[in-house]
Amino acid sequence: MSDEDLRTAADTVLARLVGAPTARLREDQWRAIEALVAERRRALVVQRTGWGKSAVYFVATALLRERGSGPTVIVSPLLALMRNQVEAAARAGIHARTINSANPEEWETVRAEIAAGAVDVLLVSPERLNNPDFRDNVLPQLTVATGLLVVDEAHCISDWGHDFRPDYRRLRTMLAELPPGVPVLATTATANARVTADVAEQLGTGNTRPDDGSDTGSALVLRGPLDRSSLSLGVLTLPDAAHRLGWLSEHLDALPGSGIVYALTVAAAEEVTAHLRQQGHTVASYTGKTENADRQQAEEDLLANRVKALVATSALGMGFDKPDLGFVVHLGSPASPIAYYQQVGRAGRGVEHAEVLLLPGREDEAIWQYFASLAFPPEQQVRRTLEVLAEADRPLSLPALEPLVDLRRNRLETMLKVLDVDGAVRRVKGGWTSTGRPWAYDAERYAWVNRQRSAEQEAMREYARTTGCRMEFLRRQLDDETAAPCGRCDNCAGARFEVEVSGSALESARGELQRPGAEVEPRRMWPTGLAAVGIGLKGRIPAGELASTGRALGRLSDIGWGNRLRPMLAPHAPDGPVPDDVAGAVVDVLADWARGPGGWASGAPDAAARPVGVVTVPSLGRPQLIGSLAHRISEVGRIPLLGSLVYAPGHETTHVPRSNSAQRLKALDGALTVPSELALAVKRAEGPVLLVDDRTETGWTLAVAARLLRRAGATEVLPLVLAVPG
Template sequence: MDDLTLRTEADAVLAELVGAREGAARLREDQWQAVAALVEEHRRALVVQRTGWGKSAVYFVATALLRRRGAGPTVIVSPLLALMRNQVDAAERAGIRARTINSANPEEWDTIHEEVERGETDVLLVSPERLNSVDFRENMLPKLAATAGLLVVDEAHCISDWGHDFRPDYRRLRTMLAELPADVPVLATTATANARVTADVAEQLGTGGADALVLRGPLDRESLRLGVLKLPDAAHRLAWLGERLGDLPGSGIIYTLTVAAAEEVAAYLRQRGYPVASYTGKTENADRLQAEEDLLANRVKALVATSALGMGFDKPDLGFVVHLGSPSSPISYYQQVGRAGRGVEHADVLLLPGREDEAIWAYFASVGFPPEEQVRRTLSVLEQAGRPLSLPALEPLVELRRSRLETMLKVLDVDGAVKRVKGGWIATGQPWVYDAERYARVAHQREAEQQAMRDYVATTDCRMEFLQRQLDDEKATPCGRCDTCAGPWLDPAVAPDALAAARGELERPGVEVEPRRMWPTGMAAIGVDLKGRIPAGQQAATSRALGRLSDIGWGNRLRPLLSPQSPDGPVPDDVLSAVVTVLADWARSPSGWASGTADATPRPVGVVAMPSRTHPHLVTSLAEGVARIGRLPLLGTLTLTDDHPTPRSNSAQRLRTLATSLTVPPDLASALAATPGPVLLVDDYTDSGWTLAVAARLLRQAGAEGVLPLVLGVGG
């Protein structure tokens, strides 16, 4: 078949895909070049093109053409459920039968496997996490590798640990690539890869040789108008958004850096009368789907989202993207703003940086690949076990949180040092080298990216050109549209009443924190006889905190106060006053001691302070202030008998230390016996909740009839 005939056939498929009449749609030359390389030459290609370029059109058109020529199904590795839903809908328009395997549809997996084996599926979309599933890897993956007609790796920057969204599950693709027949074409696509990431992805995918086709286009987005608005504080930013959201074109996305901020901002905007919804990693799948559909149908003005709504969400007429807080990477920022303006001539992109941004960057930077001694410890535990260890069984034996432990194991799995089998993880015994130099280079690169975001905020040059250069776009030139090229179009003024309303919302104190109800699994393995459900008579009540450290209201006030590096001192007057407000609201709540209801908690009879290694004066003065204002006796302080600090690695390690070091001293035990009733337990901060759980158990065993924890800050 000559090129002209194939091109005509490809354009006809494109017309079906986009819902146009035959002859009314035509692949651009660079899209056609990619399709021809896959269908005619069966090559491996890496496509780095801006968001909205039409990467999905390439692999759907190629799929249709390959299937007509007898090829097996296309396997697309996609990172997000939103991307999968959009792509399945697009495929159906072109008569392409697409199915997806991901964490949201396990009940359909067997049926889908059977459909693939019968040749009834043209496209199988797979989440990268499936590549690390033992059953999928051992049973399904070899069959797909043997029968696939095309392998597509979408958002391929996730392969690279230099990339802004590295995912170790993606590295499993090496196995599939190694098992693919030589004539099976491979397409890797991304919009957010600089030269370093492009080279790394090409190497990881095996596309670094002479046969590789790399298609890299200009990354300017002609529809986007970029701007930065520097406002004094979180209240001004929230007030400005509350006043101006209705002026932004169409519907859009408001990005925040944390879950707490997303929920906080969404609640405020709803109070201001805007139809908005929050969208985070904690949002239930059904609620996510509804939120996406509402935004696609313009039933909401905006989704207030974390990065959970990122790659792949496709709304061509999205009119704006606003960031309340700077992402830590200009590449990540470019990827997120790329949601806007894909099918409209003009869209607004606004960045409202905050002073809390860098503290949030620092937190995420602290959970990278663990130090060598922690990795070696994990390998040693697996080697000595002599049997597979599940994550819950392994976690108590190492000093890593489960999510970080799982990520590390996936990297070690790809490196060959461990293997995931039925029942858990085992050590392979193969030599493994800790690539300290590489990890240090990655950390240095992250620091450089953070500095680049600071520079982006401060630059007086073209903002689009700045982002293009961060992505090594050789064709970067001034855009003529942004606030530095064409001048600011945003009025930073905020009406006094709007500012007062925003400040009142942010300064409203009080967060409920559910208590721990189950002990961690595997405690017997480290010598602690605690398991199963915590008896009701040993549990703490639902706690109250002044605020979350991750929110943009009280979080900004509490972070510097509670930092381990901050000087110790008495509780500030404004903080104590806010705590008293929290207590008053607690007392008047439906189950509070002042509510007058039948199930009300009895009024506390006294105050107990937690010991603190970093802020003893702060905690003591807080407990004294609460006791004085509440006219309650200060019964005493629990004691830490061990000089070793409580580890902040994982639940099991924290609990082991607390179980042997936290005690009720005799004078406090006597005071509890002489003052029957519930007590207020005062502390500065809670994160995992285990300190409060152990303290509540001890106090109730010593005679307290209830424990009501009250803290300044809560993590998360």
């Protein structure tokens, strides 16, 4: 087939894909397709959101399949985008299927369809690549059969990038094992020069010609300008969270079409959703905690414009394809201008004008610091994990590893994935094993990545305060050499929105944010593997030793009480008596708790008994805060202050690590005790007691304290804390 005939065939497929008979590929799109189909090359396409990267791989797929090639495999982290892609492929007569965490019941059927040659496109989530069964039994067959490999959101491959995902690095193995001449396409809208070079280098792995096996050289890189002519960027600097929430509620209907409101945490997203609904707005929440069915419904509602906005965390992120999305608003600033560019890029793809607004908040920095704390661990912790795996006589699961290493579950799992890619460990059925291969801790690289994160955070601060063009600023952060003033942003063309908020909107927002109270769910099961650290606890916590569902004043991650509590409970914050506003709000929480369903003042037939006493958890860092809070509760509620648990001899300086559950329990084992005078008071009181602490992170201190008090005679233990993580 001549180049001219191939171009005509490609345009025909595109017309079917977009449903427009006169549609034609742009020259840069055609160049990518020509490289894949005619030249069987490996290509990296770095182009702005909305450029048409999916058109390239769907058109290439159709042409390659007509030539007898195997199915296209698309690796993508975006479940929402996967659903969009399946529908888009169908329009071009391409049969697409997915294998991801949301459809395990379909995996066997999909595998059978692939074997029968009935699947043109298989979309795979990156975590599948290192699932032992998929990696060992499916991936080898798929690698041999693949006609085109597509790596979507390819910046995730590089740990120099803002969104590195260890699972993606497993692609390096697949690239090396692809048969000669299988084309590869990597796509992203958010790669600076360093990430682009890193990904292009990795694409070269195993890159040989089908005829003579010779090296084809470096990957073809097609990088275009990153301007988005439809986007009007702006920043609104408002005094506090109430002003930001009030402004959003008052101006949401004035924003064009339907769109996305991003929040930095799940708690904030839920808080914003609740308030906007109360104010009459039709919105839906979309977070990492949203059930899959509810996510799909939210996506469908936004696509059909049945909601004004999705209030989302980065769980929605880059993975949503709605060409007529009219606005993106951020309540809180992402930590990276590259991540910000990616998220706002969902707007304005099929409309002439879309509004993009950033409303930064003072809680942003604390949230950045939290996510930064999840970085690759220090060498000592990594070596300890490798030693434990090397000494084990069987694979160790994450729950089995936790008691033996001082790392939280998520951080431990991410570290193991990196070590797996580096060849030091291997994931198998039943857990993780050591390979015994030598491994070096690349301190220089990890330090550089941390410095890069700090530089990105500073860039986001600069973006918010710059007086220059905001689109040009973002493009320069992505090393776009063609960056120039856009003429559309608030600094180029003038602000399009006032920052004033009406008194009524501000009052409503303050009412929402100042509403205190969050439930504290008790621990009901001891963590597995405690025997490995000498603790004889396992299984369910007996009913007679359980804490009850408790209450907290607020979540540290929300934009209401979280902003008040974070500085007060920061690690180096000074101790002191509980502030009056905080004490008053805690009293409100108690009153609401008492009057609520099943509360002791509810009048319900099965209402809980009224607390007969207040007990405190001992604190090494905030004894005045906790003591004064307990005293105020006792005084206002007319509930006797029975006393405090104490640290056992030798444990007076016990530090409970902010680590995984097993390590926390190891530190707590034998550390707390009920003094005889408190035990006598609890026994004489014959009823429920309020257990007061400043905060709870995992619930294990409360669980251990409740167990001791229940054994001392308390009929029920009701935890009451100032803050939970959220």
